[in-house]
Structures are given as C-alpha cells and as structure tokens.
Amino acid sequence: MENREQQRMAQTWSTLTGRFDQDPSAWSxxxxxxxxxxxxxxxxxxxxxxxxxxxxxxxxxxxNDNSAKAAVEDIGQLARSLxxxxxxxxxxxxCLRAASTGEWALYTEESAQVVAWLCRYLEGAxxxxxxxx
Numbered sequence: 046m047e048n049r050e051q052q053r054m055a056q057t058w059s060t061l062t063g064r065f066d067q068d069p070s071a072w073s074x075x076x077x078x079x080x081x082x083x084x085x086x087x088x089x090x091x092x093x094x095x096x097x098x099x100x101x102x103x104x105x106x107x108x109n110d111n112s113a114k115a116a117v118e119d120i121g122q123l124a125r126s127l128x129x130x131x132x133x134x135x136x137x138x139x140c141l142r143a144a145s146t147g148e149w150a151l152y153t154e155e156s157a158q159v160v161a162w163l164c165r166y167l168e169g170a171x172x173x174x175x176x177x178x
Contacts, residue, residue, distance in 0.1 A: 049127075053155075056126060057162040060119050069170035079175035080112025082167045086174055088116065089160040097124070097153045098141045105138075123159040124152050 047055070064081075065072050072078045084104055091100035101120060107113035121137030128151045133140050141152060 050158075053123075053127060053158050053162050056123055057159055058166060060123060061163065061166050064115060064119060069166070072167065073171035073173070075172070076175065077112045077115065078167060078172045080110065081116050082164065082172050083174035084110075084113050084116045085160050085164050085167070088120070089157055089164070092153060092157045092160065097149075097156045098138070101137060101156070119163070120156055120159055124155040127155040127159070128152055 061072075062069075065075055065078050084107075088100050088104060091103060094100075095103075101117050104113045104117045117137075121140075125133055125135075125137060125140055128140075128148070130140075130148060134143065137152075141149065144152060
C-alpha cells in the first residue's frame with residue numbers, strides 16, 4: 046500500500062509525463078516547461094502567503110500564458126484527485142468555494158505538496174525557469 050507521499054509522487058510524475066513527454070531528457074528544451082516551472086516556483090510561496098484559491102487565481106489571470114494555464118489545470122486536477130472527496134466538482138475553484146474549513150486545509154496542503162513535487166521533477170530533468178513571473 047502506498048503512503049501519501051508516494052501517491053503524490055506517482056500522480057505528479059504521471060501528470061508531467063502526460064503534459065510534456067514520456068522522456069524527461071526532452072523537457073529541458075521545452076519552453077512551456079520552462080515557463081511552467083517559473084510559475085510553480087512562486088506559486089508554493091503564494092499558497093502559504095495568500096492561500097490556494099488566491100494563488101491559483103493569480104495564475105489563472107495570466108490568460109495569454111499557456112504555461113500558467115497548464116500549471117493551474119495540473120495543480121487543480123492533482124489536488125482534487127489527492128483530496129479525493131466524493132462528489133467534488135471538476136473545477137478546483139468550485140471545489141474551494143464549496144469546501145468546509147477542514148476541506149480547504151486539505152486542498153491547501155495537497156496543492157503545496159503537489160507544487161513541490163512538480164518542481165522537483167522538472168528541476169531533476171534539467172529544466173530551468175525562464176522569463177519573468
């Protein structure tokens with residue numbers, strides 16, 4: 046049986062290989078991956094400072110940035126999956142609006158941990174953050 050950290054690790058790996066490529070050695074040349082990592086690096090701090098809803102809303106406000114859009118989609122999908130509440134809406138923002146205080150704390154913790162795992166994998170593959178946030 047997998048523990049919580051192993052579940053996070055496996056799901057984030059699956060998300061990244063589905064998003065970018067099965068071969069992580071190709072990620073370092075991907076401009077979307079570089080922008081994605083750039084956004085992730087500041088998102089974990091924003092989650093702790095402002096909360097998960099505001100941190101993801103900031104990323105979502107970057108409408109013309111495909112890497113920010115991808116980051117919101119992936120963080121939201123992973124957090125919803127890991128929290129695993131039955132009947133949860135498919136959108137992370139709807140989940141947060143409907144969440145109790147305890148559920149909100151779960152979404153916050155899972156989102157922060159998912160961002161950490163996403164960063165670890167991207168940095169391990171040699172991706173360097175590019176551009177300005």
